[in-house]
């Protein structure tokens with residue numbers, strides 16, 4: 356807990372765990388751990404150098420002292436423990452976690468690049484059956500009044516359905532962007548220019564305590580160190596103008612017929628958001644895990 360709060364490190368720890376687990380492909384022909392999932396393979400090159408993982412080496416560096424102190428705790432567990440703790444420390448729900456994940460053992464266990472989502476075009480899976488709806492199937496869908504995928508909704512569904520999530524899980528998990536910032540530019544950890552919400556001296560927890568981290572980057576919400584449902588208000592309402600960040604994959608949650616009911620529900624009720632978020636986060640944290648002992652254990 357203290358570590359998460361020390362330098363406002365909650366967001367990067369949540370993103371680290373999501374990028375370790377979110378590589379999981381439930382339909383993979385590869386056996387564990389090459390099917391991806393919460394197995395700690397993100398600590399190895401080449402995976403930590405995948406484009407989507409830019410900056411996450413700093414998350415690993417934060418955890419290294421804990422790993423050194425408690426070597427019997429596996430990397431996969433440590434990464435997921437840090438994330439669930441970070442959500443809670445930032446004011447989010449308590450997640451019913453279990454532990455005992457088996458670790459990927461060598462760099463050869465890393466999953467191939469390309470399973471994590473892109474936030475803006477070009478979306479890499481433009482030729483998949485989902486996106487074929489942009490042609491003939493799209494026209495047909497319009498005529499039959501069926502829901503029509505755009506490039507970004509198709510991409511989100513391709514990525515998250517592959518993990519085993521449905522639309523509800525996609526929207527709930529996207530709500531994690533209530534925390535943190537986009538715009539980490541380079542391997543030195545420098546951020547893109549500040550907005551008024553990420554400038555030095557601002558209080559991103561919503562109280563009067565200034566951020567202890569480096570200024571810079573663009574946040575999705577005003578209080579970007581506070582886990583709440585404000586993401587679901589700021590993304591569609593354009594609040595904050597260009598001072599608040601939105602990916603194409605954030606905006607589409609408020610347009611697509613499958614996503615919209617969940618996005619609206621979470622905007623109206625933080626309780627409903629927390630309830631669904633904690634279920635989705637637990638599922639994410641267990642994707643592709645092999646448990647030792649079987650079934651894992653609670654702490």
Ligand code: HEM
Pocket residue numbers: 365366367369370373409410472473474475511528529531532534535536537538539602604
């Ligand atoms: C829905 C598809 C998603 C896309 C396209 C996406 C994309 C991104 C991008 C582009 C960034 C900025 C990275 C940077 O510039 O440094 C980011 C940050 C972040 N993402 Fe996501 N993300 C997605 C889903 C998720 C999920 C499921 C979670 C967690 C459950 C999550 C948690 C975070 C957090 C906490 C940050 C802020 C990190 C920081 O401030 O250091 N994201 N995401």
